[in-house]
Amino acid sequence: MINWFKYSAPSTFYPLAGKLIPVFWTLAALLGAIGLYISFFVAPTDAQQGEGYRIIFIHVPASWMSMFIYCIMAFWSLLGLTFNTRLSGMMTRALAPTGALFAFLSLWTGALWGKPMWGAWWVWDARLTSELILFFLYIGFMALQAAIDDPRRADRAGALLSLVGVVNVPIIYFSVKWWNTLHQGASVSLTKSPSMATTMLWGMLTMALAFWAYTIAVALMRARTIMLEREGNTEWVQHLPDVKEAA
Amino acid sequence: MPVLAAYFAALQRDLLLVMRRKTEVLTALFFFVIVTTLLPLGIGPEPDLLRKIAPGAMWIAALLATLLGLQRLFAADHADGTLEQIVLSPEPLCVLVAGKITAHWLVCGLPLVLLAPVIGLQFDLPADAIGILMLSLLIGTPLLSLLGAIGAALTLGARGSALLVSLLVMPLYIPTLIFGAGAVESYIAGLGASGHFSLLGALLILAAAFAPWATTAALRISLE
Numbered sequence A: 001m002i003n004w005f006k007y008s009a010p011s012t013f014y015p016l017a018g019k020l021i022p023v024f025w026t027l028a029a030l031l032g033a034i035g036l037y038i039s040f041f042v043a044p045t046d047a048q049q050g051e052g053y054r055i056i057f058i059h060v061p062a063s064w065m066s067m068f069i070y071c072i073m074a075f076w077s078l079l080g081l082t083f084n085t086r087l088s089g090m091m092t093r094a095l096a097p098t099g100a101l102f103a104f105l106s107l108w109t110g111a112l113w114g115k116p117m118w119g120a121w122w123v124w125d126a127r128l129t130s131e132l133i134l135f136f137l138y139i140g141f142m143a144l145q146a147a148i149d150d151p152r153r154a155d156r157a158g159a160l161l162s163l164v165g166v167v168n169v170p171i172i173y174f175s176v177k178w179w180n181t182l183h184q185g186a187s188v189s190l191t192k193s194p195s196m197a198t199t200m201l202w203g204m205l206t207m208a209l210a211f212w213a214y215t216i217a218v219a220l221m222r223a224r225t226i227m228l229e230r231e232g233n234t235e236w237v238q239h240l241p242d243v244k245e246a247a
Numbered sequence B: 001m002p003v004l005a006a007y008f009a010a011l012q013r014d015l016l017l018v019m020r021r022k023t024e025v026l027t028a029l030f031f032f033v034i035v036t037t038l039l040p041l042g043i044g045p046e047p048d049l050l051r052k053i054a055p056g057a058m059w060i061a062a063l064l065a066t067l068l069g070l071q072r073l074f075a076a077d078h079a080d081g082t083l084e085q086i087v088l089s090p091e092p093l094c095v096l097v098a099g100k101i102t103a104h105w106l107v108c109g110l111p112l113v114l115l116a117p118v119i120g121l122q123f124d125l126p127a128d129a130i131g132i133l134m135l136s137l138l139i140g141t142p143l144l145s146l147l148g149a150i151g152a153a154l155t156l157g158a159r160g161s162a163l164l165v166s167l168l169v170m171p172l173y174i175p176t177l178i179f180g181a182g183a184v185e186s187y188i189a190g191l192g193a194s195g196h197f198s199l200l201g202a203l204l205i206l207a208a209a210f211a212p213w214a215t216t217a218a219l220r221i222s223l224e
Helices: A004-008 A010-042 A051-083 A086-118 A126-147 A151-183 A198-230 A241-246 B002-020 B022-043 B047-079 B082-088 B093-122 B127-154 B161-188 B194-223
Strands: none
Touching (some): A004 A086, A010 A051, A051 A086, A086 A151, A151 B161, B022 B093, B047 B082, B082 B093, B093 B127, B127 B161, B127 B194, B161 B194
């Protein structure tokens, strides 16, 4: 049985993260290479959409990640508010920029895909609109964290905000969905399930795993930086090998 | 009931403070009027077009006017130290916060509901649609105050909190906006507004149950 609470202290988590980062970078590079190979060379050309559909291999995993990361942030926030651990706030803060990046990437690739397929960069579809709102939620979270000087207070305020956000995301999704059906605006249905070739699904899943590995690697790197920044005066930071070398 | 007494004490205190400085309230009201006046000037005076955009335009104006008042909810009490005394009071903080939120709605939300018919006439809305609009604002504006209070409490003492609170709260206002404006639109389209009212009511009950509690937690974080 691993004692998880041992790693909730920055002094023990820092070296562990240092060991994990290269592993996840390697995984991200390998899976990314395999995923891109499948998506460009193995997956067949789509009968209706031609080659243009291949952006799906970036678009769909990016959308998944943007939603997963918000849930993970809410999980760390709940943990932080209940157990009052320092690490949770650092992880939440480290994850937010990557989540925002994926939300933006998903919107951007969606626009690039939408133009040739439906003839419009943007339609007011429920999924697109909620993705945009999710992006706003990320921006709001980061703005709140940046505006509060005391890091502990910023962590706790951000944690509460992300919990309020995660409760609201489904409400927002369904309200936008019903709004859209009332307006009957977008003539494109994204919901009819396409019969997807198995290789396409594999390509998407591999890319999603690559994005997972990338997210973990980047979040751990960011968390390590935050730890050094906040705990610069403590004993354990002074005794770190890389800090000693630099000094 | 001491809890109810505390609730009404908080409510009365905030209302009294507002009555002593009436300009602040009137500013938010005139903001609402001016925004709704500017829209036809920007878009054009065709009655058909105005009738079409009226529900959405008035709802967005109401949303902005509510945001304007949010800053006042805790900031002044925080600046002069009253808020700390309120937090230290033996009465449950949640109840006192609920009293303050009610006062905010009575001052910022209710006047908008009462003003809506006048603005509605400017947009050439038929009388029955104005009734639906008022009802939707009556259910929806308390929701705006409740959700906004969480944002106001979270940004208390943060840098640039006036702008920040809008950034945090606006995405959370989207369902209210959709169902509020949607009620009027679907009524005009002949579909009936009862579904929208049910959803707005459900959201209001949900927010009334949880928002004061979340606001309390946010206040404690801001003051620690």
